[in-house]
Amino acid sequence: xxxxxxxxxxxxxxxxxxxxxxxxxxxxxxxxxxxxxxxxxxxxxxxxxxxxxxxxxxxxxxxxxxxxxxxxxxxxxxxxxxxxxxxxxxxxxxxxxxxxxxxxxxxxx
Amino acid sequence: xxxxxxxxxxxxxxxxxxxxxxxxxxxxxxxxxxxxxxxxxxxxxxxxxxxxxxxxxxxxxxxxxxxxxxxxxxxxxxxxxxxxxxxxxxxxxxxxxxxxxxxxxxxxxxxxx
Numbered sequence: 006x007x008x009x010x011x012x013x014x015x016x017x018x019x020x021x022x023x024x025x026x027x028x029x030x031x032x033x034x035x036x037x038x039x040x041x042x043x044x045x046x047x048x049x050x051x052x053x054x055x056x057x058x059x060x061x062x063x064x065x066x067x068x069x070x071x072x073x074x075x076x077x078x079x080x081x082x083x084x085x086x087x088x089x090x091x092x093x094x095x096x097x098x099x100x101x102x103x104x105x106x107x108x109x110x111x112x113x114x
Numbered sequence: 115x116x117x118x119x120x121x122x123x124x125x126x127x128x129x130x131x132x133x134x135x136x137x138x139x140x141x142x143x144x145x146x147x148x149x150x151x152x153x154x155x156x157x158x159x160x161x162x163x164x165x166x167x168x169x170x171x172x173x174x175x176x177x178x179x180x181x182x183x184x185x186x187x188x189x190x191x192x193x194x195x196x197x198x199x200x201x202x203x204x205x206x207x208x209x210x211x212x213x214x215x216x217x218x219x220x221x222x223x224x225x226x227x
Contacts, residue, residue, distance in 0.1 A: 006173070009156070033123065036211050047217030048204050049119075050156070056213055094156060101172070104156030 007032040007070060009097050010051045011105025019113050024082040026096035026108045031076065035097040040102050043107075053080070053095075085112045117141065118219035120205050125224045125227035127192075127199075132153075135222045137205030140172050143217075151173060151202040151221075163188055182224055192224065200226045207223045 008031040018024050030038075036057040041049035055062045055069045055078065062069050066085075071078040078097075082089055090112045095105040118139045127133045139146065145164045149157040158173030163182040177196025182188055188207075192199045202223050206216040 007203075011156070014154070039215065048206075050218070050222050051215050054213075054215070074159075096156075101159060101162065102157075104158075106154060106156045 007035055007097055007101075007103040008059060008073075008100050009095060009103050009105045011095050012105065013108060015109045015111075017111045017113060020085060020087060022085055024080075024089070024110055024112075026093055026095065026110075027077060028079070028105050029075075029077045030097040031072075031105075032097070032099045033076065034099045037098040038069070039078050039096050039102070040067075040069060040080050041094045041104075043052045043094065044090075049094060061093075063068065082110075085110075087114055089114050109113055118205060118207055118217055120203075120219040120222050122222060123220065125222055127224065127226050129226055130194045132191055132193050132215075133224065135192070135203055135205075135224070137188045137190065137219060139188075139205075139207040139217075140186060140206055141217060142185070143207035144185065145208045146182065147171075147206040147208075147216065148180065148188070148190045149204045149206065150179070151204055157204060161188065167198055219223055 010030045039054035042051040042052045070080045092107045096102045120135045129149045148160040161180040163169035179191045205219040208214045208216045223225040
């Protein structure tokens with residue numbers, strides 16, 4: 006089955022700086038890669054996703070890149086703000102979603 | 115107001131007791147899912163259902179059971195056979211298909227005393 010690894014597990018950045026989270030996957034059949042943000046005590050919410058036929062996607066301050074050959078994808082958050090503090094999960098889908106272990110992002114004011 | 119509701123938010127149970135977690139959605143989604151979340155780990159799939167009256171085991175189905183009698187509802191029973199049931203349980207739903215977003219409920223935190 007699919008195995009998704011996510012790094013780093015924790016990330017602390019100064020407000021206004023960029024944050025980058027990286028994930029690798031094992032199954033070349035995976036074709037959909039969503040990113041979720043989870044605030045404390047709540048369910049995850051989709052923030053951006055990318056399909057296997059696209060290399061990059063951007064939505065305001067967040068962007069995702071996908072390298073199918075290397076089987077890795079990354080989330081980039083620019084101009085970080087305190088409300089970006091949360092746990093972020095990457096996932097890869099072959100026939101089901103497999104999640105990374107999560108990255109706790111803390112934005113220091 | 116469309117969405118997924120889970121109840122209760124917090125649940126306490128004694129060892130040896132079965133307990134049922136509720137999940138309801140009014141998004142008209144065919145597919146529903148149950149995940150377990152432990153500290154420092156990603157979400158792990160327990161069971162999923164793509165249509166009424168049908169469901170499949172996920173990666174960690176042992177000690178759990180589900181039913182899907184209605185499109186809107188997908189209750190999860192944590193049985194006494196589940197060795198370590200204390201966790202945060204998340205329900206999700208989606209329309210069927212490869213690229214469709216899964217919408218998550220607010221979760222139920224189960225603690226076994």
